[in-house]
Amino acid sequence: MRFASFVAAGLTATLSLPAAAADQVNIYSFRQPFLIEPILKEFTAETGIKTKVIFAKKGLIQRLKREGELSPADIVLTSNFSKLLQLKDENLTQPYELSTELEKNVPAKFRDTGNQWLALTQRVRNVYSSKERAGDQSKIQYEDLAKADFKGKICTRSGKHPYNLGLIASMIAHHGEAETETWLRGVKANLARKPQGNDRAQVKAIKEGLCDVSLGNSYYLGKMLQDKNQIAWANAVNLNFPNQTNRGSHINVSGAVIAAHAPHKAEAQQLLNFLSGDKAQKLYAELNMEYPVKPGVPASELVQSWGEFKADELPLVKIAENRKAALKLVDKVGFDL
Secondary structure (H helix, E strand, O other): OOOEEEEOOOOOOOOOOOOOOOOEEEEEEOOOHHHHHHHHHHHHHHHOOEEEEEEEOOOHHHHHHHHHHHOOOOEEEEOOHHHHHHHHHOOOEEOOOOOHHHHHHOOHHHEOOOOOOEEEEEEEEEEEEEOOOOOOOOOOOHHHHHOHHHOOOEEOOOOOOHHHHHHHHHHHHHHOHHHHHHHHHHHHHOEOOOOOOOHHHHHHHHHOOOOOEEEEEOHHHHHHHOOOOOHHHHHOEEEEOOOOOOOOEOEEEEEEEEEOOOOOHHHHHHHHHHHOOHHHHHHHHHHHOOEEOOOOOOOOHHHHOOOOOOEOOOOHHHHHHOHHHHHHHHHHOOOOO
16 A cells, blocks of 8 residues: 655654565655656556655655664655755765666766766756847856846846755856856846745746846746746746857756665665656656656657757766855855845
8 A cells, every 4th residue: 555645844753654564665755746656656567566655845854864774764856966965975875786777777977976876857057038128048158147248137046055056066167166256256246136036936037027037947947837827927038058059058957865774775776777767757757847867768848849958968976076165155255145
């Protein structure tokens, strides 16, 4: 018998997952039920392995630490790269086997060198621009956001949010800390308002005329187009893929780890193999409008309509090496103040 508990803001003490049953895998998931449940249903149908899931927006890492060796968690599914790194850094993971399937399905740039984490989907850090006021930004580069042309025209969420930290870390990898600091100060000087809200809130601000351009993940355009209350925001902007004439657009990811004390490691390994395969990758693409990590699996028709793009080939491990430096720069320039 399968169950799923959804917790919007945290976890209560009454939630628990039994660890003893065979032929099951226990999952702690930051990813939302609408996305994960159809994929897990297919996994069970194909393998006979049952899945038991706790969903939460936050609190899962603290729970794992509190449970220690008694934790029933086998797999942790994350919604961003930052959580993958945190899980590894806090010794809450163990290596997965780099199976033939995983090696084929997940390119090396999307895997930890020590097999502690792997990416399952990718998304682009795009620049959204006003159709009415911003002109043609199809050739924009991230570096351009610091130019005087954008004075008072940029909206963004917090510089400390994992999506922006990843971008800043990639800038450090490409340009070094000193040049990235100069760039970040330039972007801050061009902000139309104090960093706030989420990616969709920035597009709403463009629609309302508060700013002309913003940073935002690619899949949010699809989500807004499918929301009757937000479709007007989406229709007010163009989606631009930065740095297409040089290194390509910055990519961030969702992913998974095997928990440090997983009682069902063999089943967890099977789930990782499945999540990286054709069926799950296609479902990720269709349900959340993300880009599959497995080569050859197409994006959804809607996502394909946005056009092809060149992605930055910078390995995630290189971005990981610069995330702490990125956070220090955000504080140093007072980006969120």
